[in-house]
Amino acid sequence: MADHIIAPRDLDWHPKPLAPDYRSSLLRSPNHTRLHYDPTVTEMTGPTFGHGMLGPDDDDLIVNYAQAGEAAIGPRIIVHGKLLDEDGRPVSGKLIEVWQANAGGRYRHKKDGYAAPLDPNFGGCGRCISGEDGSYSFRTIQPGPYPWPNGGNDWRPAHIHFSVFGDGFAQRLITQMYFEGDPHIALCPIVQCIPSDTAIDRLVARLDMDNTVPMDIRAYRFDIVLRGRGATIFENQMEGT
Amino acid sequence: MMADFKESPSQTAGPYVHIGCVPTFAGLQGMYGGNDLGAKMITGDPNGSRITLTCHVIDGDGVPLKDAMVEIWQAGPDGTYGPTEGFSHWGRQPTDAHSGELVFETLKPGATAGQAPHLLAWITARGINLGLTTRIYFADEDNSSDPVLAVAGDRQATLIAQGGDGSYRHDIYLQGAQETVFFDV
Ligand SMILES: [Fe+2]
Numbered sequence: 001m002a003d004h005i006i007a008p009r010d011l012d013w014h015p016k017p018l019a020p021d022y023r024s025s026l027l028r029s030p031n032h033t034r035l036h037y038d039p040t041v042t043e044m045t046g047p048t049f050g051h052g053m054l055g056p057d058d059d060d061l062i063v064n065y066a067q068a069g070e071a072a073i074g075p076r077i078i079v080h081g082k083l084l085d086e087d088g089r090p091v092s093g094k095l096i097e098v099w100q101a102n103a104g105g106r107y108r109h110k111k112d113g114y115a116a117p118l119d120p121n122f123g124g125c126g127r128c129i130s131g132e133d134g135s136y137s138f139r140t141i142q143p144g145p146y147p148w149p150n151g152g153n154d155w156r157p158a159h160i161h162f163s164v165f166g167d168g169f170a171q172r173l174i175t176q177m178y179f180e181g182d183p184h185i186a187l188c189p190i191v192q193c194i195p196s197d198t199a200i201d202r203l204v205a206r207l208d209m210d211n212t213v214p215m216d217i218r219a220y221r222f223d224i225v226l227r228g229r230g231a232t233i234f235e236n237q238m239e240g241t
Numbered sequence: 242m243m244a245d246f247k248e249s250p251s252q253t254a255g256p257y258v259h260i261g262c263v264p265t266f267a268g269l270q271g272m273y274g275g276n277d278l279g280a281k282m283i284t285g286d287p288n289g290s291r292i293t294l295t296c297h298v299i300d301g302d303g304v305p306l307k308d309a310m311v312e313i314w315q316a317g318p319d320g321t322y323g324p325t326e327g328f329s330h331w332g333r334q335p336t337d338a339h340s341g342e343l344v345f346e347t348l349k350p351g352a353t354a355g356q357a358p359h360l361l362a363w364i365t366a367r368g369i370n371l372g373l374t375t376r377i378y379f380a381d382e383d384n385s386s387d388p389v390l391a392v393a394g395d396r397q398a399t400l401i402a403q404g405g406d407g408s409y410r411h412d413i414y415l416q417g418a419q420e421t422v423f424f425d426v
Pocket residue numbers: 101156159161255257
């Protein structure tokens with residue numbers, strides 16, 4: 001049988017659970033290391049979501065919470081890219097959910113009390129399903145940086161949160177997308193939990209003038225990579241423990 | 242494997258994960274038709290026994306997290322991963338903002354090819370840099386020959402929900418003497 005139907009996760013590439021400069025991790029990071037077993041049918045399968053559940057504006061944060069005829073305030077952007085696996089193959093038909101602060105850096109959330117005002121026409125969430133070629137696209141406004149309580153003068157770089165499903169639940173991933181050129185990336189304790197600059201760079205979207213619509217909306221390109229999938233699922237896969 | 246196609250590094254879900262994943266819970270009225278994905282696992286009248294699983298996610302000070310989100314993925318009563326008419330196999334619940342409690346109303350999974358009945362659970366929250374994967378078994382099942390519980394060794398009690406008669410409780414401890422076993426799988 002195949003050694004791994006889903007490629008092993010490189011835990012040294014991801015942030016460590018305990019990151020002392022990110023204060024919230026102190027009481028929420030397990031002390032034991034994660035115990036390993038090979039994925040079984042439980043981890044190699046996962047939920048599927050059909051296009052039928054999507055509303056027409058689910059992928060358009062500029063209008064999906066706005067009053068009719070109105071739009072969210074802020075720099076208009078397209079965020080698009082491909083959902084791929086570690087073998088470079090498209091991961092199609094998978095749910096991608098995003099959430100973000102508004103252009104002033106304020107979230108529509110009762111726990112967010114930042115001085116920047118809410119935008120009555122901006123909710124801050126969107127979702128779509130990746131296409132046959134793994135492609136996805138959202139329209140939104142560029143979020144603002146915001147301060148957060150971490151014991152010092154900490155500001156998050158402008159970012160969009162991403163939640164992504166794969167074929168197998170073991171591929172499930174939540175991450176954040178940053179914007180090329182943001183000086184807060186180098187200063188942010190949450191970003192800097194990631195051990196290497198190479199890895200951090202994978203979360204930085206690039207300005208994409210080829211897909212920028214003249215006089216309308218700029219584009220940013222952001223590809224998302226999920227753990228690799230084996231080419232073949234063998235009959236005896238369930239013995240993989 | 243080319244470095245360009247290495248898994249995107251994880252980042253915390255942060256304190257506002259609800260906006261993106263359970264927007265109705267977060268107060269975004271009418272978003273996605275007012276239905277939070279995964280809130281209802283039983284959508285029809287499937288065969289099988291209905292169970293209620295009540296959980297907390299508890300930090301190193303013994304305090305339940307009020308801003309966590311937990312997802313489960315499980316077999317149906319027949320031990321397969323479906324699809325099953327009227328049942329989603331997947332659920333998603335935020336912890337209550339005051340009590341920290343979350344409740345899954347689901348079907349008891351059947352045994353799956355050499356594995357005792359179990360749920361796969363995935364925990365995200367502010368302060369969790371990479372989603373935590375664990376499993377939840379049931380105290381009233383025969384768990385003696387489950388290969389994943391064997392991996393957990395003398396910590397396997399941290400993976401077993403207590404209760405019976407359709408009602409179970411299971412607390413997930415992020416740290417401390419009762420720290421739950423989390424898996425690299
Ligand atoms: Fe954020």
